[in-house]
Amino acid sequence: MENFFETQLPKTFGADVRDFLADRLIKIFNANNRDINTIKPGQVLWNAVHKDTKSGAHNMKLVPIVLTLINDDDITKLENGLKMPEHRQNVVARMLEEAFSQDALLSMRDVSLLLCTSSSYASYMRKVYETKHNVTLPHPGNIQDVGNCITHKYQIIYKCVVEKKSPLKVAREINHSMRAVDRYLRDFNCVKTLYLDGKDEHYINFVTKISLRVIDQYIDIINQYVKGLDVAL
Structure with a gap:
């Protein structure tokens, strides 16, 4: 591949660029073949x-x-x-x-x-x-939060908060890494703190950058299962 660039395009690429392009093309070919x-x-x-x-x-x-x-x-x-x-x-x-x-x-x-x-x-x-x-x-509806599915973030928080499962067990059930589960739990706690402090979903969205759809589902969990309880994650 590198020889092709050298013989067919001798004045277009230098040696380092030829080597880089050849390596990248071979990797792309192997990944798709x-x-x-x-x-x-x-x-x-x-x-x-x-x-x-x-x-x-x-x-x-x-x-x-x-x-x-x-x-x-x-x-x-x-x-x-x-x-x-x-x-x-x-x-x-x-x-x-x-x-x-x-x-x-x-x-x-x-x-x-x-x-x-x-x-x-x-x-x-x-x-x-x-x-x-x-x-x-795992499918786009719950991993990428597309379509009409309940978001995978909601599912993770529900299992941790309502079903009281360990984050490790939830990560295995939902096909997610522990790092992702921990991040969603932190996001949920941010939403919970702001919501219980009287902030609305638009303010929470502005501050946390969490989507309104996910915030609404977190608030649903808070209203049904958390409000009035001493729940700590």
């Missing part, structure tokens, strides 16, 4: 949005990921009587978790295309699985 031999039967290669992409971003960063549609364990369970609706729920959950483990997020539209169903039914299967197993699966 998956060896077909690493994909097992029943798996599919899919491009998904990187989990750190901001919602509404014009230039979305896509990453190639491998998702498992069916495997030997699935077939065994189906042969032993597992019902198809439960199997589909398991597949949805597995794909969402596989995507997140590869630094990506699958939307319900992605899931619907992969499973040849509607986005609404894909969302329904996800919710049924989450309720049944008392977990929160």
Whole structure:
């Protein structure tokens, strides 16, 4: 690659720039080129949005990921009587978790295309699985706070404040780092302090830079479960 720049564009780049560009291009190629031999039967290669992409971003960063549609364990369970609706729920959950483990997020539209169903039914299967197993699966609706989902920040605070779970356990359940959970708890305490001091949500938004949507959900928790109680986080 460096030789290409040197021979084809000899007067355009210096040696250091050629070396840098060659290294970057090779890294980009390797990141987006998956060896077909690493994909097992029943798996599919899919491009998904990187989990750190901001919602509404014009230039979305896509990453190639491998998702498992069916495997030997699935077939065994189906042969032993597992019902198809439960199997589909398991597949949805597995794909969402596989995507997140590869630094990506699958939307319900992605899931619907992969499973040849509607986005609404894909969302329904996800919710049924989450309720049944008392977990929160990673997807844009709760990681990036898009759509009509309750924000993942609300879910974290609810579990810590109302359900009185440890931050470490909540981090595992919500697929978040401890650093993120600690940050949300600090934000919640800021909102709680200002709100109980009589400040409205617009003032709180101005001071803390937390979105009004999240502030409103934090205030909902405060009004329902915290007001009048000596709750410290």
